[in-house]
Amino acid sequence: MNSSKLTYENSGVNIKKADKFVKFISSLSKQARNNGGFKNIGGFGAISKIPSKLKEPHIVTSTDGVGTKIEIANELNKFNTIGIDLVAMCVNDLIVQGAKPMLFLDYISINKIDLKKLKSIIKGISLGCKIANCNLVGGETAEMPGTYSAGKFDIAGFAVGLVEKKNILHQKIKKNNLILAIPSNGIHSNGYSLVRSILKRKRIKIKKNIFLNKELLRPTKIYVNEVLKLIDKKLINACANITGGGLKDNIERVIPKTLCAEIDLTKIKTLKIFKWLKNSSVEDKEMLKTFNCGIGFCLIVEKKNIKKISKHFSKQFKPYVIGKIIRNKKKVILSGKINW
Numbered sequence: 001m002n003s004s005k006l007t008y009e010n011s012g013v014n015i016k017k018a019d020k021f022v023k024f025i026s027s028l029s030k031q032a033r034n035n036g037g038f039k040n041i042g043g044f045g046a047i048s049k050i051p052s053k054l055k056e057p058h059i060v061t062s063t064d065g066v067g068t069k070i071e072i073a074n075e076l077n078k079f080n081t082i083g084i085d086l087v088a089m090c091v092n093d094l095i096v097q098g099a100k101p102m103l104f105l106d107y108i109s110i111n112k113i114d115l116k117k118l119k120s121i122i123k124g125i126s127l128g129c130k131i132a133n134c135n136l137v138g139g140e141t142a143e144m145p146g147t148y149s150a151g152k153f154d155i156a157g158f159a160v161g162l163v164e165k166k167n168i169l170h171q172k173i174k175k176n177n178l179i180l181a182i183p184s185n186g187i188h189s190n191g192y193s194l195v196r197s198i199l200k201r202k203r204i205k206i207k208k209n210i211f212l213n214k215e216l217l218r219p220t221k222i223y224v225n226e227v228l229k230l231i232d233k234k235l236i237n238a239c240a241n242i243t244g245g246g247l248k249d250n251i252e253r254v255i256p257k258t259l260c261a262e263i264d265l266t267k268i269k270t271l272k273i274f275k276w277l278k279n280s281s282v283e284d285k286e287m288l289k290t291f292n293c294g295i296g297f298c299l300i301v302e303k304k305n306i307k308k309i310s311k312h313f314s315k316q317f318k319p320y321v322i323g324k325i326i327r328n329k330k331k332v333i334l335s336g337k338i339n340w
């Protein structure tokens with residue numbers, strides 16, 4: 001047999017391994033299938049029913065990735081949590097509009113099919129979908145030799161949600177509403193290029209650092225179940241997912257003209273990992289612009305609803321007041337300093 005014969009496999013793409021991976025994903029998706037009996041994984045397109053109980057259904061879509069947190073996963077050779085991050089980054093955006101996540105698709109591009117690594121990633125995605133109560137209905141795994149160096153890969157997620165027109169969180173914010181912070185459980189999936197720059201500058205080997213080993217791959221908190229309950233009970237007027245750009249930039253996105261979110265930074269309950277980052281020569285302004293600093297999600301609510309809202313959260317993620325809505329030309333005013 002001529003070893004120099006040109007084949008797709010010789011050029012770096014292994015279709016058989018890819019097929020095995022598709023079968024593995026299919027076996028996972030069967031465990032939580034709610035798509036009307038359609039076989040979606042491995043097909044050309046996913047088919048799903050639209051719930052009949054919605055009178056005026058509106059579709060909300062979101063797409064995101066996990067950034068260079070992937071490089072931390074590669075360094076620690078641990079891939080079972082970034083799939084949860086991927087789902088979280090998408091579905092936490094959907095609920096800002098009041099939408100219930102329904103469908104999720106993933107895209108994984110990699111230099112060479114590594115079944116152990118890919119199975120670990122997809123298990124995390126499947127678990128994230130389970131937490132968010134949405135269906136993993138399909139995706140794509142692209143083997144791209146020459147595009148990525150050995151062991152490198154990237155992932156992206158795509159989520160679809162549905163919301164009844166009357167439940168869309170839009171233009172419901174009023175003067176004197178309070179701003180509640182829901183704690184994050186860590187860095188989530190933003191700011192990792194700065195984190196990695198700090199690690200490089202300080203010559204830290206995270207494999208040998210128990211604290212960082214645990215913190216840097218802690219998966220992003222999924223807020224779907226708690227927030228959707230609040231929406232169903234009409235307890236919130238608006239909310240914001242605190243991701244890239246930090247507290248100010250993300251709150252600003254939901255504040256209407258003539259109103260302003262006045263936030264007292266001294267109220268923020270930060271976490272140990274952010275204190276570590278702050279003590280690594282990062283200025284306050286940069287911390288606030290890059291990281292969530294301990295706040296993963298914000299709610300804008302009527303004062304009378306705070307006790308009812310609090311009942312829907314565990315102790316770790318109990319919301320607390322950090323500000324209020326006032327009238328001002330500026331959309332966000334930050335006062336005070338975080339107590340690091």
